[in-house]
Every structure is written in structure tokens, then in C-alpha cells.
Amino acid sequence: xxxxxxxxxxxxxxxxxxxxxxxxxxxxxxxxxxxxxxxxxxxxxxxxxxxxxxxxxxxxxxxxxxxxxxxxxxxxxxxxxxxxxxxxxxxxxxxxxxxxxxxxxxxxxxxxxxxxxxxxxxxxxxxxxxxxxxxxxxxxxxxxxxxxxxxxxxxxxxxxxxxxxxxxxxxxxxxxxxxxxxxxxxxxxxxxxxxxxxxxxxxxxxxxxxxxxxxxxxxxxxxxxxxxxxxxxxxxxxxxxxxxxxxxxxxxxxxxxxxxxxxxxxxxxxxxxxxxxxxxxxxxxxxxxxxxxxxxxxxxxxxxxxxxxxxxxxxxxxxxxxxxxxxxxxxxxxxxxxxx
Amino acid sequence: xxxxxxxxxxxxxxxxxxxxxxxxxxxxxxxxxxxxxxxxxxxxxxxxxxxxxxxxxxxxxxxxxxxxxxxxxxxxxxxxxxxxxxxxxxxxxxxxxxxxxxxxxxxxxxxxxxxxxxxxxxxxxxxxxxxxxxxxxxxxxxxxxxxxxxxxxxxxxxxxxxxxxxxxxxxxxxxxxxxxxxxxxxxxxxxxxxxxxxxxxxxxxxxxxxxxxxxxxxxxxxxxxxxxxxxxxxxxxxxxxxxxxxxxxxxxxxxxxxxxxxxxxxxxxxxxxxxxxxxxxxxxxxxxxxxxxxxxxxxxxxxxxxxxxxxxxxxxxxxxxxxxxxxxxxxxxxxxxxxxxxxxxxxxxxxxxxxxxxxxxxxxxxxxxxxxxxxxxxxxxxxxxxxxxxxxxxxxxxxxxxxxxxxxxxxxxxxxxxxxxxxxxxxxxxxxxxxxxxxxxxxxxxxxxxxxxxxxxxxxxxxxxxxxxxxxxxxxxxxxxxxxxxxxxxxxxxxxxxxxxxxxxxxxxxxxxxxxxxxxxxxxxxxxxxxxxxxxxxxxxxxxxxxxxxxxxxxxxxxx
Numbered sequence: 001x002x003x004x005x006x007x008x009x010x011x012x013x014x015x016x017x018x019x020x021x022x023x024x025x026x027x028x029x030x031x032x033x034x035x036x037x038x039x040x041x042x043x044x045x046x047x048x049x050x051x052x053x054x055x056x057x058x059x060x061x062x063x064x065x066x067x068x069x070x071x072x073x074x075x076x077x078x079x080x081x082x083x084x085x086x087x088x089x090x091x092x093x094x095x096x097x098x099x100x101x102x103x104x105x106x107x108x109x110x111x112x113x114x115x116x117x118x119x120x121x122x123x124x125x126x127x128x129x130x131x132x133x134x135x136x137x138x139x140x141x142x143x144x145x146x147x148x149x150x151x152x153x154x155x156x157x158x159x160x161x162x163x164x165x166x167x168x169x170x171x172x173x174x175x176x177x178x179x180x181x182x183x184x185x186x187x188x189x190x191x192x193x194x195x196x197x198x199x200x201x202x203x204x205x206x207x208x209x210x211x212x213x214x215x216x217x218x219x220x221x222x223x224x225x226x227x228x229x230x231x232x233x234x235x236x237x238x239x240x241x242x243x244x245x246x247x248x249x250x251x252x253x254x255x256x257x258x259x260x261x262x263x264x265x266x267x268x269x270x271x272x273x274x275x276x277x278x279x280x281x282x283x284x285x286x287x288x289x290x291x292x293x294x295x296x297x298x299x300x301x302x303x304x305x306x307x308x309x310x311x312x313x314x315x316x317x318x319x320x321x322x323x324x325x326x327x328x329x330x331x332x333x334x335x336x337x338x339x340x
Numbered sequence: 341x342x343x344x345x346x347x348x349x350x351x352x353x354x355x356x357x358x359x360x361x362x363x364x365x366x367x368x369x370x371x372x373x374x375x376x377x378x379x380x381x382x383x384x385x386x387x388x389x390x391x392x393x394x395x396x397x398x399x400x401x402x403x404x405x406x407x408x409x410x411x412x413x414x415x416x417x418x419x420x421x422x423x424x425x426x427x428x429x430x431x432x433x434x435x436x437x438x439x440x441x442x443x444x445x446x447x448x449x450x451x452x453x454x455x456x457x458x459x460x461x462x463x464x465x466x467x468x469x470x471x472x473x474x475x476x477x478x479x480x481x482x483x484x485x486x487x488x489x490x491x492x493x494x495x496x497x498x499x500x501x502x503x504x505x506x507x508x509x510x511x512x513x514x515x516x517x518x519x520x521x522x523x524x525x526x527x528x529x530x531x532x533x534x535x536x537x538x539x540x541x542x543x544x545x546x547x548x549x550x551x552x553x554x555x556x557x558x559x560x561x562x563x564x565x566x567x568x569x570x571x572x573x574x575x576x577x578x579x580x581x582x583x584x585x586x587x588x589x590x591x592x593x594x595x596x597x598x599x600x601x602x603x604x605x606x607x608x609x610x611x612x613x614x615x616x617x618x619x620x621x622x623x624x625x626x627x628x629x630x631x632x633x634x635x636x637x638x639x640x641x642x643x644x645x646x647x648x649x650x651x652x653x654x655x656x657x658x659x660x661x662x663x664x665x666x667x668x669x670x671x672x673x674x675x676x677x678x679x680x681x682x683x684x685x686x687x688x689x690x691x692x693x694x695x696x697x698x699x700x701x702x703x704x705x706x707x708x709x710x711x712x713x714x715x716x717x718x719x720x721x722x723x724x725x726x727x728x729x730x731x732x733x734x735x736x737x738x739x740x741x742x743x744x745x746x747x748x749x750x751x752x753x754x755x756x757x758x759x760x761x762x763x764x765x766x767x768x769x770x771x772x773x774x775x776x777x778x779x780x781x782x783x784x785x786x787x788x789x790x791x792x793x794x795x796x797x798x799x800x801x802x803x804x805x806x807x808x809x810x811x812x813x814x815x816x817x818x819x820x821x822x823x824x825x826x827x828x829x830x831x832x833x834x835x836x837x838x839x840x841x842x843x844x845x846x847x848x849x850x851x852x853x854x855x856x857x858x859x860x861x862x863x864x865x866x867x868x869x870x871x872x873x874x875x876x877x878x879x880x881x882x883x884x885x886x887x888x889x890x891x892x893x894x895x896x897x898x899x900x
Contacts, residue, residue, distance in 0.1 A: 200663040326666035327443055330674075331436050333667070334516050335402060 004046035005100050008039055008180075013290075019043050020124025020178025025290075025315050032289060034282060035311045038111055039119065039182035040104045044126055046097065047153050047176040054091035060084055060157075061173045071166050074159075081159040088154035093146055105145050105181070112183050116141045118251070121148040122314070123155060124178035132160045133177050137214065138184050138251045145181065152179045185311055186251050187299035189270040190215030191225055194318055195232070195283045196293035201320045203293065205238070206230045206280050212270045213248035214256060215297050215313065223247050223261070226269050230280045237276055240269060275300055278307045286315050293318040345411040346378050346747040348724055353410035353417065359764030364772055365410060365417035366779070367759045369874075370832035370851040374815070375414025375754040377612060377721040378747055383492050383697060384609025385409070385416060391500030392778060393421075395508035398501075400434035402427075403775040414754035417763060420776040442509035443670065446677040449509075453502045454688045460498055461603070461692050464490060471599070473617050476703045484707075485732040488700050492725050495693055503689040507778055510678035515777030517675035520668060524660060530872075531893045533803035534652060539676060540802075540863040541646035544683035546835045547638050547864060549601055550630075553623060553839065556597060557631030560590055569628050574621035577628075594620065605698055606816040606836035608690035612721045615695040618702070625820055626839040637842040641866040683860045686835045704728060711736030714744055722747040761874065792894050796848065796873040796880075800893030801859040804868035806846040807898065812882045827888055829880045833858040841865040846888035848876045848895050862890070870895050 003018075011019060011027025018024070023041035030036045051057040063083065071077050093101070109117045118140045123133030134155035136148045155161065156175040165172055191210035196203045209218050209225040217223045224243040231238055248261045271279075279298050286294045295318040301309045345351035358365060376385060393406030405421040423431065441449050468487060470476060479487065518529035529535040560569060563586040572580050581587030602617035616623050630636075653672070660668045705720030713731050714720065720728070722744040731738035762769065773779050789797060811826040813819055816836045822828060827846040830837070834857050841847075841861045847869040849858045862869030868890030870876075876895065880886060885898040 197662075200661070202662050326670045327440065329664070329667035330443060330516065330671050331439060333520060333671075334439065334512060335432050335436065 002045070002049065002096070002100070004043055004049065004097060005104055006041050006043065007104075008036065008041065008182075011041060017044070017126060018178075019180075020126050021316065022122060022124035022314050023178045023180045024124075026180055026182070028289070029286070029312055029315065032285070034285065035308065037183040037185050037311060037313070038108060039180060040108065041124065042101070042149060042179040042181070044176040044178050047178070048174070050091070050093060050097060050150075050153065051088070051174065051176075053094045053097075056088050056091045057174065059087050063087070064173055071162060071172075077159045077163060081157055081162055084157035084162075085154040088157065089147075089150055091150070093150070098146060101146060101149065102142050105142060108181070108183065118184035118186075119145060119181050120184050121145070121152050122180040122182065123152045124180055126176065126178070132158070134158070137216070137256045138254060140254055144254070149179050149181070153177055182313075184251070185299045185313065186302050187214050188302045188309075189213070189275075190297070190299035190313075191218040193279050193283045193296045193298060194293065195287040195296070196318060196320060198295070198318060198320055204232055206232050206283055208271070208276060208279055209243075210270050211243070211245050211248060212261060212265050213250045215299060216249040216256065217245075217247055217258070219297065226271065228271065228276050230276070232280075232284065235277050235280050235284075237273060242267070242269060245270070271300065272306075274306060275310060278310045282310065282312060286312075290315070290317065293320065295319070343410075343412050345381070346414075346722075346750060347743075348378060348381070351381055351409075351411045353412050353763070355763065358410055362408060362419040362421075362764065362772070363768035364762055364764035364766055365408075365419040366762045366769065366772075368416045368418050368851075369759075369761075370856065371608075372414075372416040372759070373831050375751065375757075375759075376411070376416060376610070377414070377751055378724050379701060379721045380610050380612075381411065381416075382724040382726075383496060384611070384694065387496040387500035388504075388609070389418070390497070391502075391504030392508070394501045395504035395506075395778075396776070398505055399438045399508055399512075400431040401508065401512070401776070402429075402431045402435050407776070407779070412763070413757045413759060414751060415757075415759035418779060419764075420772050420779060422772070422775045439509060439512065442513065443674050446509070446513075446674060446681065450506060450681055450684075453506065454685075457499060457502055457688050457692070460495060461696060464495060464696065473615075473699070476699055479703075481707070481733060481735050484700065484703060485729065488704065488725075488728065488732070491693075491696055491700055495696065499689055499693040503685060504778075506681060506685060510681050511777040513671065513674040514678040517671045520664075520671060524664070524668070530799035530801070533800060533891050534656065536800070536802055536859075536863055537648050537652040538656065538672065539649075539679045539860075541642065541649040542676065542680035542864075543638075543642075544680050544860070545687040546683045546838055546857075546861075549687060549835075550626075550838045551636050551638065552597060552601060553626050554630045554633065554636045556590075556594055557627040557633075559593065560627070561631055563587075563590055565590055566631065569624070569631060574624040574628070577624045578620055594623070598623065603695035604687075604691035604835070605695055606834075608686070608834060609694045609697070610721075611694065611698045611701045612718060613698070615698050617695070618698070629820070629839050630842055633842060638864055641864070645864065645866060679860060683835070683857065686857070691835065701728075704732070707735060708740060713738055713740045715741065719744045719748070722751070789892075789894070792892060794889075794894035795886075795897045796870065796876050796895035798848070798870040798873035798876075798893050798895070799859075800890055801871040802847075802862035802867060802869035802890050804846075804866075804890045805887065806868050806890075807885060807887045808845045810848075810880045810882060810884045810886045811844075812877050812880055814877060827886055829876050829882075829886075830858070831877055832856065833861070837861075841867070846890070847871075848873055848880065848886070848888055850874055850876050 008027045008030040011024055012031055013024060013028040015024040015027055019041040026036055109115055118138050120137045121139055122135040125133055134152055139145055139148045156177050189210055189212050194207045197205050197207055208228040211217045211223050211225045218225045223246050226243045227241040229239040245261045245266050247258055249256050249258050283296055286296055294315045296315040297313040299311055299313055301311055341355050343353040389407045389409045396404050396406035403423055407418050408421050410417050521529040568580050569577055581591045598617045605613040605615045607613045657665060701720050705717035708714045709717045727743050731740055808827040810829050811822050812829045819840050822840050824843040825845050828844045829848045832849050832851040838861055846867055847858050847862045849871045850873055859869055859871050868888045870888055870893050887896040887898055
């Protein structure tokens, strides 16, 4: 075994450096017995080995060395990024690695009782690595699974990640990424849960933001989601705010599609009270386990009964807005008020 | 057209250019009624708005350079010298730094400044060997002139700058707090009784002073002197007291009190009102007024008012979203200090420096009259500081009547003139007031709410509803006409009026912003108050029954 692939059950909180943060946390949640879609993770080493064995690494180094490209301009950055990504995407996965991935994928299809089961391929950056990597949803079939894993790897060369590494003085030619391959959850509704108010740091309240369909519309911030506020200690629902929910993201045949939200769905809350409470309950369990407030992605799956329908897709420490110094807050108000 | 101001340049109103330049100029009914005489304009008022400019420029307020001021018929009109958007932007970062100490430690800033001011007054007296009121007669003309110049240009400048940097900060802070209040609770702070509860229960120097008078009254009662006070008019009381041992002892105590606290007159900065030290009978009237009260009325209410405030503080904080709570608490504390300061500063700023002016000018008046330059010592108030300098050293060789006579005639006419409330475009008043909240100390626009069908609309300045007989008082000298239980209707009040708050059942004032005197005092004494009614003293007649609704800020005339 080359330490390339692990089932989520084999991973845990401590596996950050092995498979990336997201995969490690998914593993931890799986081991806790929480409802997480079944799946496996490709390690950072898988990424590095692919880059080395396929020759992509050398080509990239050469290109960066020879070109001595100026990455300052947006256009230059886009051009370099496009070239480097095409290098990665065009390489064949080494045979041994390909077989290992496909063997896991086939076992996943068996576990799910579905041939060519739909999966998501989610990027999992290692600790403290900057940038924004990519995640692909509703990927079906062996060939696509292999291609989209490579696309996650090549997202280390997207313009934003390149710019971030350059700014921080990190090597440009390599930034290994873990990949989670999870059974795709076709969500009736999805969103995020904050186990503390991210704006105020109020630990006594939990906040859920939710929309119909897949969670991407909430995470991406394109639609105004429904918002639910709960008391953390007794899970009482304190407030429900109906969001405009202008657009939703859904699975299509392959991949996803964004569309206008049907009128009747705009005007109704996308979660029932018992779903709201169940999501919050899971959040409390996570916060207790991880020791700090959590920012958790969840989904309510079509065609399953409550509470089995409520599944967790990822969790991470919540970023709480840095509280402005009250004195500065007051002065800001004064300046805003009287500068007319 | 240029409106003449007693023939003095600098103060005239240009009715074409000025309203165009400033949009609107508002009459300062609080300080400007009755109309001012030239000495008040040339010293007190001059430094008053110099101070506003100093405050605005030193703090680098983004919105204004301070006030500009003009005179029409002896009445002052004020407006803001608003900044351009470019200026506002450039001033903002400096303002951010300059305002910090006031938000962090308002008392600390004020304590240092007021100590410095008191020392300045004391040094001015002690360096000249002056203690008693009549000691000033010992000074040579030259010494008196030097004292006058020191007063007119050094002490007043210091007082004005201290006064207004504090006032600017205080009003910016309280204005901001009211704004935050409105945005959080959806109601104007000035008509929200909860807001006023939060501002109540603080002891300013004005109250300490009034308690001192009450204590003297109780001392008189305990020494068996009550009858002397009851049987004699104010001036005769002083004479009668000399006849007994107890009376002399009391008079000594009163004199000591006046040597420290008697540097005040009933109209600040005007110089034509006697000071308490000069005319001790002024204080006798106040003492009589309160001597039958076994407990100082403020103290009787104090615990209740402070407790209500503390409870209101706790409650209101629970209603503020957590993200804003600390900022709200900080601003609330600042606004409370600002309100308390507003009543504290009169003692150290306006009164003391004004009394020094009265002292010097009275002596010059006496010498000028004696030397034949004027007919009456009180004619000194029709002179500009430069004219006093002109006649001081060659005493008796300058005929000042050429200046005095036409101005005196004009002032007598002015007394009969009802001032226009504003010049220019009144629809711009909110814009002007918004750029400088200190303007509200002198002017305020009533919030008219037709649905209440009231006779007067103002600010709900102190909560409660009371029906009673109105007593319209235009000048503090007439204050003793007020009968217990009546409702005081006045253009505005100052610390000279504080004593009356212990007997009245309500207050209606024409002027007055949220930290002006009648409001603070009504809150402290726990009586309803509606302020900023603009035309209360015109619409209400003495003897009419009126209802003051301090919860809503409206007044009803019950028998029309």
C-alpha cells in the first residue's frame, strides 16, 4: 500500500497532515457515529506522487523557472494558471494509483447499492495552506471520478491560490491537496450551521442558514437564505426569518445547475422545526467534540425519513468576526452621523 | 442691507449675504432674551462664540468650524459654519483621536480644566490683593484697567475655550447617543421617558450650591431666626440680623458662603445684573424660599431617581443587541456625564467669569460717572471694551455719552421688539442643527404631532403629567412671584432659577436642548417638563390652567 487512500472510518481528527483538514474532520465525524455520507479520502501523498510520477511536477517547475513569469498582473496570472492546470489535467494517473482509486469507487458503489454512484470530489487543504481549492458535485462513473480528482489537484494552480502563495513567499510549483470522495447527497434543503453567532461571538445562540436544494447557494452567498436562531442550551427556536431565496442549486444529470426558486418555495421555510432542532443538536455534539464553535455544512436528503435525512458534509472551527473595540465603534458612528 | 448693531462693526447682520451663505440663522432665545447690551456683546458673547469655534477647530469636528453669529435689534442669531465634504474628510482622522479622551474619561478631562479655571480666577484676585467685593476700589486706574484687560482678553478667552471644547464634546456625545437610541428603539430620545430616566440622579455643582443655601436656611431655623426672615423683606433681613448674636453668627456664615460661592449673577455674562456677593439679599430670597423644607427636595428624590436610573440602565442594556451593547454602554455613560457636566459647568465657567466682569465694570462705571464721562454708573453696559480703554487712563477727559445715548435709546426700543425666530430658509434648519448639535443648547425645533391636538409641542424632557396654574416668568428677578404648586412657563432657565424647582409642579420652556438647565433640574427634582416649545411664553398666560405632559412632550391649555 502506498498510503494513498483511506476510508473515512480509518481517519480521525489527527489525520490533518495525512489527508487534509476536511477529510480528517469527516473521518472524525464518521468515527463518532454521526451521519456522514460514506466515502474515502486521497492523501496529500497521493497528490504529490501523482505530480511526481506523471511528470507534471517537472514540467511545472520548468515552466515557472524558464518563463520567469511576472505574476503581478491579473492577465499574466490567469495565463500562467491556465497553462499549469492544463499540465495537471492532461496527465494520466499512474496505473497503480488509478487501480487503487477505482477499486475504492467500486466498493463505494457496492456499499450504496448503486452502479456508477454519484459522488462529490471535495478538496481538503492541509493545515495553514492558503488559497481556494475546488469541489465538484454530482460526479458519476469511473472515468469522471478520475478526471475530477485531478481537477481538484489542479485547483492548487488556480489564480487565487497562486497569488496567495506568491504573496506569502511559498513555493509556487507545488501545494498538495487531499481529496474527499463522498456519496453525493441529493439535498432537498441544505446550508450551514454556526454553533455561536459569527457576528457577535454570542455563545448562547446557534444560527442556521438554509435554502432549498444543495448547500452551494448558501455557502456561496448568492441567495438570501432562511435564517433560524436557537438557544444553545435547550435548543429552543428563538427566531425564524424567511429569506428571499432567489436562486437554488440542484443536481442535474451530471453536475449541478442553478435556477430560479419556484414561487411557492420562496415563500415557505425550507426546514421543519424538527429538522432545525436536529441540525442544531448535531452541531452541539460537534462543538463538544472539537472544543470550539463549529461552522458546519449539512443537508437534508430527499427520500429519507427524519432524522436519517439530516446528514453532515463538513465541519470546521468557526471564524468569529473580530469584535470592534467599543470606543472605535462609537467614534465610527459619530463620524458617520455628523459628517454630512 | 446691513442691520446696524449699536453702531458697532463686526456684529451687524447682512440680510442678503448672510442667509445665502448659511441657509438659516436662528435666534438664540435662551441667551439672547432680553436683548443684549454692547458690553455683553463685546465681551461675553464675543468669547462665547470664539469658544465654539475654538472647540470645533481643536477637536476638528468633521461637520463644522463652529458658530457664526449676527445681531438684529440686540438679539443674537446663530448658525453653523458648515464644512465642505473635502474638509470633512480631511478632519475626520484628527477628530477620531481628539474625541477619544472625552469618551474614555470625560470627568478626568473636565476635572483638570475646571481646577485650572478656578485657579485662574483666584490668582487674578490674590495677585491684586483682592478678597471682599469692595476691595476693588483700592486699585489705581491703571491697575483697574490692567485687571479689565486681563479679564476681557485672558480670563474670558480661557473660560470660553475651556467651556466650549467641553460643550462641543458633551453635545457630540449626547447627540450621538440620542441618534443611537433612535436607531435602536425607533423613537426620538427626546420624547421617550425611559431616556430621561437614564439621564437622572446625578449631582452637579448647581445642586451642591443650592443645598448649601438650604443648609443656611435650616441653620437660621435652628438658631431661632426664622421669624426675622419671615417678617422682613430681603434687604431688611440683612440689617435685622446684625441686632442679635445668633443673627451676626448666621450673617458671618452666609458671608463666608458668598465669598466662595457668591461669584454669580442671575444672568450669565450680562454684567448688568448684581452678583450675590455684591447684593447678598438675592440669596436671602432663595433661602427664605427653601427654609421650611425639612429635607432638601433633591435629596428627598435622589435615592428614588438614582435607583430608577440604575434599574433603567440594566433593563435597557438587555434590549440592545449584543454586538452594540458595549458601545451603547460606553456612549450612555458619556451622555450621562455630558448631561451632568452641562449643569456643573455654569458654576465654573459662565457664572464665575461673568461675576468678575460685573466686579470690574461696576467699578469702572462708578469711576466714569464720578469723573463725568457718563451720567449713570450703569451706563457702562452700553460701551464696547475699546471705548472703556479709551476713557480709562485719561479719566474724565473723554465724553462717553456720545456712545451711550443712541445705544440706550436703541436698547429701550429693542426691549419692545419681538425678535424674528429665524432669518433665511427654515427648511434648512434641521441640516444646520444636525451639523452642530451644540446649536440645540440655544435653539430647538419642536416636534409637532398633529394627532395629539396639543397647544404646544416640545420635547418630553422629564416624565410625568401634571395639571396646574401657569406662572409665566420672563426674568429671574420676577421668580418670587411663583406660588407653590404652580407650573413655571419661561423662555429658558439658568442656575439662578434652580431654587424655584423645589416648589413648582411642572416646567414649560421655550428653548432648551436636551442638556439645558430646565430639563436637568426638572429631572433631578422629579417634576414633569416640556422644553423647546418655542412659543410657550407667548401662548400661555399667567393664571391659566394648563396640563404639562412630560411623557409625550406636549402642553394643553385647559381654560382658553
